[in-house]
Amino acid sequence: MTIEQALSGFALPHALIGTVALATFWTAAMAKKGSPLHKAVGRIYLLAMIGVVLTAVPLTLAFTLQGQWVGAAFLGYLIVLVSHACRMAWLAVRYKRDFARYTGIGFRISAAVLAATGTAVVVLGVVHNAWLLIIFGLLGPLGGLDARALIRKGPSGPKWWLKEHYGAMIGNGVATHIAFMQIGLMRLFPELGSTVIQHLAWFGPLAVGIGAGFWLDRRYIRPRATPPRPAT
Template identity: 25%
Template sequence: MYFTHQFLLYVHVAIGAIALIVFWLPLITRKGSANHKRIGKWYVASMYFVAGTGLVMSSLDMIAPIAIRYPDGYNGDKPIADIIERIRFTALFLWMLSLLVINNVRHSELVIKHKNNPSALRTPTYLLLVLSLLVTSLIVGFIGLQSGRILLQVFAGISLLSAIGALRYMFNKSKNSWLVEHIGAILGSGIGVYTAFFAFGGRALFAHLFSGQAQMIPWLLPSIIGVPCIIWLSNKYRPKTTTTIRTKTMVS
């Protein structure tokens, strides 16, 4: 089990590093072009792999925390129950981020595939994915409130809003917001993968720059940048309502 976890970790990090770069390429290519679609498929494939391995690794951490993290046995001073609790909390957080990425990537695919039929997203498989993210975000948010951990509260909130947004779209009769949904979902997956990078892989890189409460800055930075971008782009590409179009026509 330990060696499986380590192997997945190395591949996860390698593909994740590539995904961090590939994420930006569709954003700088013309939407709808052959390059945009091709690079988008690369990004989606890498995200499925990164998030999928994240789910497996976090599951192993929750099932056998000591065997995975301390293969030679734990000999520390802290109570082993506290160590197990910390490992499982971290694994649950990673589980939620992985679900967030998978949900957003899948949502971005489905809204493009079913542009004029949001109800087509209401398949048992996709509903299960979205509801899993919703339930996990509530659990993580509850733990965050109980423990006073701001990071858990923030990302649980982001994950909860993502799940609610997906449910709202698939049960909405509007057929004109697929582009906004696609952009928001892709950027949301980017927030998830960059957060995972800063929270786990990048933590050692920035340890000498941030200490104390400032250690939260690298964790929150993707959301601080990404969420306003989602809001701005959503407003930019949101279909104009009939009332708005009529008002502009009358003014002109």
């Protein structure tokens, strides 16, 4: 057995753990926010995502040894992106009353690494004329700019941690669904591999995630003002 074959053996555990992540994501999303079910399933989801990241590392090495440099670079970038989002989702709740600790040195290093790797993927996309790499690579530097703005401006209100938490969870959800649709479904059903289906697999979850972010902001961060009652 070659090293590449040994590393590729992590594909099945990666897929199984990813299935758990997919199921628990929707369970937590549908559960009442802040309920015991939401908290318990959310922990399982984050632990599953850690498993996804750990099993993705040898897969990235396998891509590298096989000479698939573009695939290895993009998968490595996804590892950084998901790791950063998992860290934000977990610590936003843990340090919701300690903004300074949340945005400490670990947060700054993680955001800087995300911005650097995303920029590298954008350059890779420009070199290979791959718009998918360019668009998703931009999430890295944009995330770095958001982190810088958060540190500079400080908490926007008492629910700053909630926005950070569900924003990170939406990012993880987008990554989970892209991986499932682009990698899992395409391997199970190769006949789906048309250009239109592939673009839907990439941009569909991203569009839904952006819409969910606006909806949650409207509901929890910027609720509609209640019209004043007429004077009696």
